[in-house]
Amino acid sequence: MRFWCSTLEVPWSWKFRAYPGIWLAVAALVVPYLVAHSRRHGPNAERRRHTAFYLSGILVFWLATDWPLGLLGASYNAWAHMAQFMIYVSIAAPLILLGIPEWMGRAIVGRLRIYRLTHRLARPVTAGVTFNLLLLFTHAPWTVDTLRANQFGSFAMDVVWLTMGLVVWLPVISPLPEQRMTSYPGKMTYLFLSMGLVPSVPAGFLTFASFPLYATYELAPRVHGLAADTDQQMAGLIMKLGGIPIVWGTIAVMMMRWWDSEQSGSQSEPQAAAT
Amino acid sequence: MASVDSILMWSPVRGVLAALALALVACGSSPSDGRFEGLAVDEPETLPSIVLVDTEGQPFDLVADTEGEVRLIYFGYTNCPDICPIHLAQLQAVLDRSGTPPNVRVVFITTDPQRDTPQVIRDYLDQFSPDFVGLTGTDEELVAAQKALGSIVAVRESDDENYTMGHDGRVFAFAPDGLGYTQYPHPTRQSSWDHDLPVLAAMAPEDPS
Secondary structure (H helix, E strand, C coil), X not given: CCCCCCCCCCCCCCCCXXXXXXXXXXXXXXXXXXXXXXXXXXXXXXXXXXXXXXXXXXXXXXXXXXXXXXXXXXXXCHHHHHHHHHHHXXXXXXXXXXXXXXXXXXXXXXXXXXXXXXXXXXXXXXXXHHHHHHHHHHCCHHHHHHHCCCHHHHHHHHHHHHHHHXXXXXHHHCCCHHHCCCCHHHHHHHHHHHHHHCCHHHHHHHHHCCCCCCHHHHCCCCCCCCCHHHHHHHHHHHHHHCCHHHHHHHHHHXXXXXXXXXXXXXXXXXXXXXX | CXXXXXXXXXXXXXXXXXXXXXXXXXXXXXXXXXXXXXXXXXXXXXXXXXXXXXXXXXEEECCXXXXXXXXXXXXXXXXXXXXXXXXXXXXHHHHCCCCCCCCEEEEEEECCCCCCCHHHHHHHHHCCCCCCEEEECCHHXXXXXXXXXXXXXXXXXXXXXXXXXXXXXXXXXXXCCCEEEEEECCCCCHHHHHHHHHHHHXXXXXXXX
């Protein structure tokens, strides 16, 4: 039995495989959170909202990491590998951040002594560059073929992916208000550049490469006859298009809020002048 | 990618076969002589004249019926869970690419004639390409063919009804001039095939005049 999904050299099967390391990781993320919440008194509605966000994020992380998607992505299909990445950074990470109340965020960075680090990482340029450099590194053929070949490497890759997701969302939805960008246009531009524009470059490489780039997926037993080049093209498309609903959905929400704030601002100005 | 450790873990028979294959490859070939990304053979041997039966039930002569072509000869079986479908899928993907030499013939010779009837072989190969040639024969003929090409002779791995065969994972490549310059172990990447096939295809027999 393996503790984490990694490359297998047997044909794909829908027979369930257990990965206890993933269950332990999920428990390690959930139990301390719930214990901390139970010891803290506060408004019930806010606590429920935070808990719902956090547990949804962890559930999404679990589903993307465990069998079957985790194993497909670690061993058989580039599209599953990419779907896993997109789910981590576009869904799991922001939900987790939205689920962490400010007091808990301060307790975490205080206990781990990473306030300065997170503060630096939360700068838009730093967060965007860090995210995209790690994106390039963790999707390079050498990295994927080396790390996915064993469960420790595969575990490391998943941890890095989730961390990347947390970092890239920090300037927008950090639990600590002082780390968030204040202007809506700034947030929208940041999201577009860091998660919408730059990742389309490696996605293009995947989609239009002459040959399969990853030996792991090229030489894996085929799953339902899916050819290696088609699989890689699907991965490229997922990387290019998969984030659109989240990134552009978030930008659309920000646009509306920005509009609302502008409207309320312009309405209050004449009133203020009259008084 | 298949590692030696993982190959050896599959089963004792496969482990022995894998070790033998590695030893053969190490003794009889070098990583590359610069022309090929496949394993270059020290002393290229001439393609032996082997006659087996194709999927139409007709005799097929490996030399006469493939004259002027690159022959990629592979010993496998249709119930193979891993290596055979990967090799064949890789070849199909490369041969489907534009610019690949047209004179390349993939010849699949079964090592499991009990289950691999001509029709079973045809149906199996058609999943990859209808142009792939499938051959079978008697046990003796198939063993002789494997020995003649320098392949490790395949063995049945158990008495189980759904048995697997331990077999050589190499594709033996012969140029149009009839010489076997290179071999391709499992796994071989598409980029290696794509590099080597034009080189092999250009190695035509010398004009006697």
